[in-house]
Structures are given as structure tokens and as C-alpha cells.
Amino acid sequence: MDFNDTKEEAEFRVEARSFLEKHLKPKDANSPRRPSGEDFLKRAKEWQKTKAEGGFAQITWPKEWGGRGGSSMQQVIWNQEESKFDAPTGPFTIGLGMCVPTVIAFGSDEHKKRYVEKALRGEEIWCQLFSEPAAGSDVAGVKTRAIKDGDEWVINGQKVWTTGAHFSDYGIVLTRTDPKAPKHKGLTMFIVDMHQQGVEAKPIHQASGGREFNEVYFTDVRIPDSDRLGEVGDGWKVALVTLMNERLAVGGSPGPDWKEIMEYARDTGSLSDQAFREKLADWYVAAQGYSLTKFRTQTALSRGGTPGPENSIGKIITANQLQDICNSAIEMQDHYGIMNDTDTMPANALFQQSFMWAPGLRIAGGTDEILKNIIAERVLGLPQDVRVDKKVPFDELKQG
Amino acid sequence: MNFDFSEDQKFLAGEARKFLNAQCTTAHVREVLNDDDKSHHEGVWNKVVEMGWIGTAIPEEYGGLGLGMLELCVIAEEMGRALAPVPFASTTYFFAEALKAAGSEDQKKDVLEKVVSGEVVGCYAASEGPGNPEPSKLKTTFDGSKLTGTKIPVTDGDIATHAVVLAKEGSGASLVLVDLTGEGVSRKKVSTLEPTRSHAEITFDGAPAQRLGKAGEGEDYHNRVLDHAAVLLAFEQLGGADRCLEMATEFAKDRYAFGRPIGGNQAIKHKLADMYVKNQVARSNCYYGAWALSTDASELPEAAASSRLAASEAYWFASKENIQTHGGMGFTWEVDCHLFYRRAKLLAVQAGSPKVWKEKLVSALERKNAA
Numbered sequence: 041m042d043f044n045d046t047k048e049e050a051e052f053r054v055e056a057r058s059f060l061e062k063h064l065k066p067k068d069a070n071s072p073r074r075p076s077g078e079d080f081l082k083r084a085k086e087w088q089k090t091k092a093e094g095g096f097a098q099i100t101w102p103k104e105w106g107g108r109g110g111s112s113m114q115q116v117i118w119n120q121e122e123s124k125f126d127a128p129t130g131p132f133t134i135g136l137g138m139c140v141p142t143v144i145a146f147g148s149d150e151h152k153k154r155y156v157e158k159a160l161r162g163e164e165i166w167c168q169l170f171s172e173p174a175a176g177s178d179v180a181g182v183k184t185r186a187i188k189d190g191d192e193w194v195i196n197g198q199k200v201w202t203t204g205a206h207f208s209d210y211g212i213v214l215t216r217t218d219p220k221a222p223k224h225k226g227l228t229m230f231i232v233d234m235h236q237q238g239v240e241a242k243p244i245h246q247a248s249g250g251r252e253f254n255e256v257y258f259t260d261v262r263i264p265d266s267d268r269l270g271e272v273g274d275g276w277k278v279a280l281v282t283l284m285n286e287r288l289a290v291g292g293s294p295g296p297d298w299k300e301i302m303e304y305a306r307d308t309g310s311l312s313d314q315a316f317r318e319k320l321a322d323w324y325v326a327a328q329g330y331s332l333t334k335f336r337t338q339t340a341l342s343r344g345g346t347p348g349p350e351n352s353i354g355k356i357i358t359a360n361q362l363q364d365i366c367n368s369a370i371e372m373q374d375h376y377g378i379m380n381d382t383d384t385m386p387a388n389a390l391f392q393q394s395f396m397w398a399p400g401l402r403i404a405g406g407t408d409e410i411l412k413n414i415i416a417e418r419v420l421g422l423p424q425d426v427r428v429d430k431k432v433p434f435d436e437l438k439q440g
Numbered sequence: 441m442n443f444d445f446s447e448d449q450k451f452l453a454g455e456a457r458k459f460l461n462a463q464c465t466t467a468h469v470r471e472v473l474n475d476d477d478k479s480h481h482e483g484v485w486n487k488v489v490e491m492g493w494i495g496t497a498i499p500e501e502y503g504g505l506g507l508g509m510l511e512l513c514v515i516a517e518e519m520g521r522a523l524a525p526v527p528f529a530s531t532t533y534f535f536a537e538a539l540k541a542a543g544s545e546d547q548k549k550d551v552l553e554k555v556v557s558g559e560v561v562g563c564y565a566a567s568e569g570p571g572n573p574e575p576s577k578l579k580t581t582f583d584g585s586k587l588t589g590t591k592i593p594v595t596d597g598d599i600a601t602h603a604v605v606l607a608k609e610g611s612g613a614s615l616v617l618v619d620l621t622g623e624g625v626s627r628k629k630v631s632t633l634e635p636t637r638s639h640a641e642i643t644f645d646g647a648p649a650q651r652l653g654k655a656g657e658g659e660d661y662h663n664r665v666l667d668h669a670a671v672l673l674a675f676e677q678l679g680g681a682d683r684c685l686e687m688a689t690e691f692a693k694d695r696y697a698f699g700r701p702i703g704g705n706q707a708i709k710h711k712l713a714d715m716y717v718k719n720q721v722a723r724s725n726c727y728y729g730a731w732a733l734s735t736d737a738s739e740l741p742e743a744a745a746s747s748r749l750a751a752s753e754a755y756w757f758a759s760k761e762n763i764q765t766h767g768g769m770g771f772t773w774e775v776d777c778h779l780f781y782r783r784a785k786l787l788a789v790q791a792g793s794p795k796v797w798k799e800k801l802v803s804a805l806e807r808k809n810a811a
Contacts, residue, residue: 041445041734321797324742324746332725332727333720333724338441409710416710420685420712420713422693422708423700
């Protein structure tokens with residue numbers, strides 16, 4: 041048992057780090073937590089191009105698609121090193137982590153030639169169009185309709201919670217092609233050009249005040265049949281491949297951790313409070329539990345294994361802990377804690393900001409409840425919930 | 441990155457599980473539970489001694505197998521899972537570790553070989569009453585050769601042949617070694633929530649004793665022994681917590697109510713998923729503790745504390761919710777759930793309760809940040 045890299049891993053880490061040092065600044069206290077905007081997008085595209093040219097974009101992808109042909113372990117090492125730098129990666133997480141792998145798995149040779157390299161080089165950004173107002177946790181309940189018209193499909197409907205739709209060039213869209221079939225059977229997946237007529241992205245005004253996600257409306261959008269991914273009616277099978285990657289792509293906590301609240305408590309004299317100390321210990325133990333579990337996963341990867349549904353524990357731990365830490369930090373300040381001015385508040389009001397972000401984190405990429413279902417069913421082998429929708433034609437299901 | 445046990449260590453764990461599945465069933469545990477005169481299961485204990493497990497982390501020069509702490513950790517997990525009703529933890533994690541940490545060459549030579557052979561059964565006596573014993577406030581005293589005072593409760597205190605005792609000496613504390621079969625020692629069995637592990641009140645009335653290590657350094661040794669024991673106990677807790685999750689999962693799949701398995705209900709599924717998350721958090725922290733223990737890393741204080749805290753929480757949650765999942769049957773004497781509930785509580789308070797270890801952890805983090 042040790043935490044050391046193998047010789048090959050160590051060499052790769054050195055190579056990765058020197059590449060990063062050449063191109064980026066190390067992260068520091070002033071690095072933005074959730075950067076956005078035009079400049080950021082431009083910087084992100086440039087960085088993606090630099091990575092692709094250096095052979096560090098999508099390390100596990102085969103060389104023929106512009107990847108490195110490397111191991112999962114090398115990808116982990118790269119991620120660890122890149123996270124220490126002020127690297128603008130956000131806009132590509134979903135496209136390269138979820139959408140393009142789906143194109144590689146189900147697309148034609150023409151698709152792969154047309155899309156993969158451009159995405160890898162940061163020239164085109166992808167988004168994932170699955171969730172709908174009536175299809176969140178029950179994502180197979182999508183109603184966006186695709187109707188065949190000659191060699192084309194005509195799409196009408198609405199998607200929601202689409203990250204980055206407003207700056208994306210392409211998307212993969214899950215549609216209903218056969219409402220007479222049971223829910224999971226009548227779905228089909230397509231590639232959609234986000235700039236074409238009839239596609240409209242509207243930012244959602246989130247409870248946190250920000251506008252990172254979108255509603256996307258499709259009005260008589262025409263897609264050639266050649267842009268279908270997988271067979272007609274096989275959309276759910278295709279979607280599962282996309283979703284399998286999601287919990288790996290989402291992970292990580294974008295907010296303050298036990299170290300930051302400990303520092304904050306020390307500065308404000310609350311570190312001597314016994315009740316606080318006990319909570320701090322709980323946060324440390326759970327956070328360590330999560331990071332060390334990643335080391336165990338990494339060990340399994342290093343030995344040639346594949347990450348399984350066990351990874352669902354990560355977001356359950358981090359999202360809840362973030363909410364709890366922010367709540368405690370605010371209460372620690374008593375009445376003063378309700379203020380959120382970033383210029384005057386301690387820690388640039390980070391705790392207050394994350395307090396409003398945390399509820400979203402517990403929902404995005406699988407709610408706590410869905411993740412627990414996944415653990416119960418896929419890890420522990422418990423029976424599925426009662427499913428009244430399983431064999432019923434979709435258009436006969438009760439709705440509300 | 442190699443954050444897992446080796447193939448050899450996993451093989452050892454597998455062999456230990458096979459052995460305990462055959463030789464230490466809950467029927468064996470119940471023999472001790474149902475008989476007030478039985479302090480442990482002699483048959484199981486003799487076989488454990490024969491297997492040489494006590495000597496797993498004792499160097500060969502003192503008669504041990506000279507394997508290491510990682511090997512002892514995997515055995516501890518299996519012992520915990522099997523609820524082994526034997527003085528293994530007292531003898532191995534506490535008594536032998538205290539001798540290894542503080543004993544002189546002569547003391548180690550003299551005693552450890554007998555520990556491995558089963559001739560000496562050890563225990564560790566620190567508690568004197570309600571609350572965690574503070575080395576500066578001990579009432580049990582050692583004058584350089586004789587020990588006076590009362591320790592209560594002492595796990596395995598009635599069957600042990602020897603004890604390591606935390607006592608006051610001068611203005612500091614010392615760890616002292618006492619022959620419990622000698623003069624000046626009286627013992628009385630005490631009743632506890634966990635009858636499958638015996639406990640005693642031990643009164644020393646000028647009992648001849650010898651110090652381990654230097655006078656007044658007992659507090660440091662004591663903390664070191666506790667750090668070691670914490671990791672090993674955490675593995676026992678982890679083994680027990682995982683067994684509870686298995687029991688609850690099996691029951692939830694097999695038990696039908698309202699026309700289908702109760703495990704199809706989210707209230708049960710989410711409860712068991714919570715159990716799984718806590719057990720994984722505990723397992724990962726335990727591995728870190730094992731690593732720190734086996735390499736004598738400077739991170740041991742926080743690693744020991746976090747493994748103990750994670751495992752105490754996991755076992756508490758798993759043992760109580762295992763009963764809940766079993767419903768009324770889980771509250772009967774005949775169903776095994778309560779055996780784990782009892783053991784979970786003993787392991788959580790033996791060597792200091794979670795609040796003590798939370799304070800130890802935060803103090804360690806403060807020292808680290810100040811450095």
C-alpha cells in the first residue's frame with residue numbers, strides 16, 4: 041500500500057506538469073470559482089486547442105480521433121495536475137465527456153470525421169439535450185417529438201437545464217419518435233446543429249441568481265436522417281452510454297471545504313467552539329472518505345479495472361457537505377451572515393454564494409434520491425421501484 | 441497509486457473469513473451470550489491462537505509471524521465481521537502494541553513470546569469511571585514498583601493473565617505491566633451491554649508491577665497505543681458494519697410485504713444506500729489508517745482518528761438500521777441483529793468515544809496547520 045506513482049506514471053506526471061507550467065498560472069486564492077462570459081469562453085477555446093496540440097486533450101481516446109491513446113490512469117493524473125492550475129475547462133466538460141463519446145460510439149464514419157477532431161481542438165462546443173420540464177429524474181419521459189418526413193425528421197418540443205446551450209455549436213438531442221410504444225422503447229437520438237433555424241436557447245434565471253443553464257425550444261427543426269445516432273427506437277440505449285459518463289464528468293465540489301471553514305473559524309474566533317469542532321471533524325472524515333475513495337478507484341483503474349456505479353457516492357457526499365458547511369459559516373456570523381456583498385464580506389462572500397448554489401448541486405447530474413436508487417439497485421441488487429409505466433404505451437401514461 | 445491491499449493480504453483475508461465462517465459462527469457467539477459464566481469462547485480462542493494470528497504483527501525475534509500491520513488489519517476486519525467472542529483485540533491491539541511501543545528489550549522478550557503462544561492473555565486498563573481517563577487526573581498510582589487503585593471497566597479483565605495499566609507516577613503518567621494472577625490483585629466481573637466480550641473491575645492493592653518505558657512518559661505511550669488500537673478496532677467495526685449491510689440487504693430482498701419485497705421501497709433502498717455510503721467512507725478512511733500505521737507516518741494521529749470516527753459512525757448506523765430493516769424480528773433475541781448492535785456500541789466507546797476522537801482529530805489538524 042502506497043501513494044506513489046509507478047515509474048511510468050511518474051514520468052507522465054512530470055511531462056503533464058511541465059506542459060501545464062509552460063502554458064498556465066497555478067491556481068491561487070484569487071482564481072475565479074465559476075468563471076463565465078465571452079472572454080472566458082475565448083480563453084477556454086484557446087486552452088483546449090493548446091491541449092490538443094500538446095497531446096493532452098482526451099487522453100484515453102484513440103490516436104485516430106486525436107486522443108493520446110493513453111490509459112484511464114493517465115487521464116486521472118492529468119486531471120489532478122490540471123486542477124492545480126487556473127485552467128479554463130468548463131465549457132468542454134459535457135461535450136467531450138459525454139456527447140462526443142456518444143458520437144464516437146454510435147455515429148457514422150462521416151460523423152466522426154466531421155465532428156470529433158473539431159470538438160477536441162475546441163473549435164466546436166457540444167451540449168446535451170435530454171432533460172425536459174416533465175422529464176428530469178425520469179429522463180426517459182421526454183416528449184420532444186421527432187416525426188419522419190422523407191429523408192428528414194421534424195423536431196418540436198422543449199428541453200431544459202441544458203448547460204452551455206447558448207454558446208454551443210452542436211448538441212445531441214433525445215426525442216420521442218413513437219408515442220405508441222412504451223416509454224423507453226419509442227426514443228431516438230439525433231445530432232442537432234444549434235445554430236440552425238428553429239432552435240432557440242433562453243437562459244434560465246436560477247434560484248442562485250445566475251444564468252448558467254438554458255431552456256431550449258425546437259420549432260419545426262429539420263434534421264437529416266443521416267444525423268441519427270443509433271437505430272430508430274434505440275434512443276434509450278444511446279442515452280445510457282451518455283449518462284454513464286455523467287457522474288464522472290460532474291463530480292467535484294465547486295465550493296468551500298472543511299479547510300476553508302476552518303480557516304474562517306480561526307479568523308473569527310469560532311474555532312474554540314466545541315459544537316463547531318465536532319462538526320468540523322465530521323466534515324473532515326467525510327471529505328477524506330470521498331478523496332480516499334477516489335484513490336481506491338484510481339488503484340482499480342491502475343490495475344486495469346473500470347469505474348462502476350460506486351462512484352455515485354461522491355456527489356451525495358460533496359453536495360450535501362457543501363450545503364452544510366455554507367449553512368454553518370453563515371450561522372457562525374449570526375445576523376451579519378445574511379449579507380452577501382462580495383467586497384465587504386469575509387472570504388468574498390464565498391459561503392453565502394455557495395449556499396445558494398448548493399441546492400442545485402444536489403439536483404444536477406442525478407439527484408441525491410436517484411443516486412441512492414442507483415446504489416440500491418445497481419450496487420446492492422435491490423429490486424426496482426414499482427413501475428406503472430413499464431409496459432404501457434407512452435401516450436396512455438398519466439401526466440401531471 | 442496503490443491504495444489497496446496486496447493479493448497476498450487479500451488471500452490472507454479470504455482464508456481468515458473461511459476459517460471464521462466455519463469455526464466462529466454466531467452460534468459460537470451465542471454460547472458466550474447465553475452463559476453468564478462464560479467470559480469468552482475457549483474453543484474459538486484456542487484455534488485463533490493455533491492459527492498464529494496474535495503474532496501477525498509481532499516480530500519473529502519475539503516469536504511472532506513478523507508479517508505486519510496491514511496483515512493484522514485484514515484479520516481484524518474478519519474478526520469484527522465474525523463478532524469473535526475472544527480476547528483478541530485486548531491481547532493483540534492493546535496489550536502487545538503497548539509492549540511493542542514502550543517495553544524494554546527484556547520485557548518484550550519475556551512477554552511477547554508467551555502472548556503469541558497463548559500463555560499470556562493481555563488486557564489494557566485505562567478507564568476508572570465515567571468519562572475518558574485523563575492522564576493528569578488518574579487515581580490509580582504507581583510508586584516505581586507497586587500499583588494501587590481501581591480500573592473499571594477493563595475489557596477481558598477477568599480472563600487476562602496480564603494487564604498494561606495507565607497509572608499516575610509522580611506528576612506524570614506511566615504505563616505499567618502487571619501480572620494479574622499475582623498478589624495484590626482482585627477482580628470482579630461486571631455486567632455490560634455486550635456480554636460476548638467480558639469485562640471486569642480490577643482493584644490493585646500494592647500489586648507488584650513494572651514500568652514500560654520511562655517514568656512520566658506514559659501519556660505519550662498511551663496515545664500511541666490508542667492510535668494503533670483505533671485503526672485496528674476500526675477494521676473490526678468495518679467488518680461488522682459490512683456484515684450488517686449484507687444482512688439488511690438479504691432480508692430486504694427476501695421479505696415480502698404488501699405483495700412485494702420490502703427492498704423495492706425507496707424508504708428501505710435509501711436507508712441501505714446511506715449505509716453503503718457510510719461503509720465506503722469508513723473503508724477508505726480505514727485503508728488510510730492502515731497505510732499510516734504500517735509506515736509509521738506522521739499523519740497517523742489524524743488518520744487513526746478519522747478511521748475510528750468513520751468506522752464508529754458506520755457501524756452505529758448499520759447496526760441500528762439493520763434492526764429497523766428487520767422489523768419486529770430484528771428485535772428478538774433469536775435473530776442476530778442485536779449482537780452487532782451490542783458490539784458496535786462497545787467498539788465505539790472502548791478506547792474513547794467519538795467526541796474524544798473528534799477533539800483529537802481537530803487538535804491534530806490545528807497542529808498541522810500551525811506548523
